[in-house]
Amino acid sequence: MTTMLKKKPLLGFWGLWNISFGFFGIQIAFALQNANVSRIFQTLGASIDDLPILWIAGPVTGLLVQPLIGYFSDRTWGPLGRRRPYFLGGAILCSIALVAMPNSSALWMAASLLWMLDASVNISMEPFRAFVGDMLDERQRTAGYAFQTVFIGAGAVVASLAPALLNNVFGVSNVAPEGVVPDSVRWSFYLGAAMALGAVLWTVLTTREYSPDQMAQFTRETGPETPHAAAVPSLxxxxxxIAAGAVIVALVSALGLDNPLYILGFGLAAFGAAQIANHVRAASGRSAGVLGHILSDLWSMPQTMRRLAVIQFLSWFALFILWVYATPIVTQYQFGSTDTASVAYNEGADYVGVLFAVYNGIAALYAFAIPAIAARIGTARLHALNLVAGGLGLASFAVIGDPNLLMVSMVGIGMAWASILSLPYSILCGALPQNKLGIYMGLFNIFIVLPQLVVATVMGALVRHLYPEAPVVSFLIGGGFMVAAAAASLRLSRTTQ
Structure with missing residues (x-):
């Protein structure tokens, strides 16, 4: 009887629905951004090789916001619970940004609002990951993250199809004068703002988090891994x-390399400086602050988390290439236009939304099958197979000329997307201490945003200098990274099988 009381009760269908439904709204905002921000930037005058640096808001805000939100949400308890105050506040800010972004009159304004939108999405997204881990017993963890993936896919389908549906079904114009965002995009963002806030409110109002005393009673069927021995790196x-960052900055200055590479150099130097500050604090005998806790937990990651970090880095490098370059590549190669005011370009941009809806729809449907398949062949093997399918889907853009055939490519990408959103988190939860689930989920996000930061600072230079006439090569690179992630998945411990 005592053992049973220490296990979290299993949730029924509607319990799983309620704890995950808010992600439907968050993903609507995320997918509207992914499918339309490059279009908005190009409409306001950005060139194709400017796009990666303009997208820098995503990785930078994720790198800074998610570990902080994870740290504080682990230590929060109030009338709304532990995680819910954060994803509600993020949803409110997100809705404001969605309403404002398509009304941008200048590129700098749209770029600034992307920072706000990305920060607010990250504020909501991180505690939702931990929230599922908080609420579910180990027996339902894979099902819980798969259920969350269903809503992520469904939200992305709605958001990705919105401009095309408004245009083709309701007659809302998808073209506008030069420098003006089309009405179909504008109204998609308005509707997205309402749905994002409404879905998060649903989860806030229909769920009740376990209190700290209740959480203390729950034990794992298998304990978390022993943290890595070296909790704090040496000076x-x-x-x-710092030296590595200084070398990059010096090379950029001396060789006249692209200015975005300064961000990478200064970022590495700032990471080293943060470690020195932490050493100074520890040497002075002061208690660990936020920085100390975050750095200590970063360097004491369990071995499974370290291996998953490599897989995430490689996977998300490929995904960010897809999101940044899908619109310019499809409009140029499959629709034959780079003129943002032309009918062909805007038809191609709308079609990118359709393609994104397809791969997200496939992810939502495939997520229902993931728990059963994972139980049969193992989570790590299944993840590897799905990532290979995604890599082949990305690479196929380089050889497909008929836009209708790109639907086949989306099947592989959808399988990979469903897997990336569920299986790593299911594996990770089993390796983490429950009282640090928020901070470790936030730290895990670092290995999602770091590849985005690399893409944002490096890919523009590669496109400009190595293959300026063939930007589709970027998709071949993305496919290669996805396959490399699949190979890394096979190195996961047999305990994850």
């Missing part, structure tokens, strides 16, 4: 990070 390592 030598800290100065090495």
């Amino acid at each position: 030598v390592g800290a100065f090495a990070w």
Whole structure:
């Protein structure tokens, strides 16, 4: 009887629905951004090789916001619980940004609002990941993250199809004068703002989190891994990070490389400086602050988390290439136009939304099958197979000329997307201490945003200098990274099988 009381009760269908439904709204905002921000930037005058640096808001805000939100949400308890105050506040800010962005009159304004939108999405997204882990017993964890993936896919389908549906069904114009965002995009963002806030409110109002006392009673069927031995890096390592950043900055200045590479250099140096500051604090005998806790937990990640971090880095490098370059590549290669005011370009841009809806729809449907397949062949093997399918889907853009055939490519990408959204988190939860689930989920996000930061600072230079006439090569690179992630998945411990 005692053992049973220490297990979280299993949730029924509607319980799983309620704890995950808010992600439907968050994903609407995320998918509207992914499918339309490059279009908005190009409409306001951005060139194709400017796009990666304009997208820098995503990785930077994720890198800074999610670990902080994870740290504080682990230590929060109030009338709304532990996680719910954060994803509600993020949803409110997100809705404001969605309403404002398509009304941008200048590129700098749209770029600034992307920072706000990305920050608010990250504020909501991180505690939702931990929320599912908080609420579910180990027996339902894979099903819980798969259920969340269903809503992520459904929200993305709605958001991705919105401009095309408004245009083709309701007659809302998808073209506008030069420098003006079309009405179909504008109204998609308005509707998205309402749905994002409404879906998050549903979860806030229909769920009740376990209190700290209740959480203390629950034990795992299998305990978390022992943290890595080296909890704090040496000062030598800290100065090495600073030196690496300084070398990059010096090379950019001396060789006249692209200015976005400065961000990478200064980022590495800042990471080293943060470690030195943490050493100074520890040497002075002061208690660990936010920075100390975050750095300590970062360097004491369990081994499974370290291996998953490599897989996430490679996977998300490929995904960010897809999101940044899908619109310019499809409009140029499959629709034959780079003129943002032309009918062909805007038809191609709308079609990108359709393609995104297809792969998200496939992800939502496939997520229902993931728990059963994972139980049969193992989570790591299944993840590897799905990532190979995604890599082939990305690479196929380079050889497909008929836009209708790109639907086949979306099947593989949808399988990979469903897997990326569920299986790593299911594996990760089993390796983490429950009282640090928020901070470790936030730290895990670092290995999602770091590849985005690399893409944002490096891919523009690659496109400009190595293959300026063939930007579709970027999709071949993305496919290669996805297959490399599949190979890394096979190295996961047999305990994850």
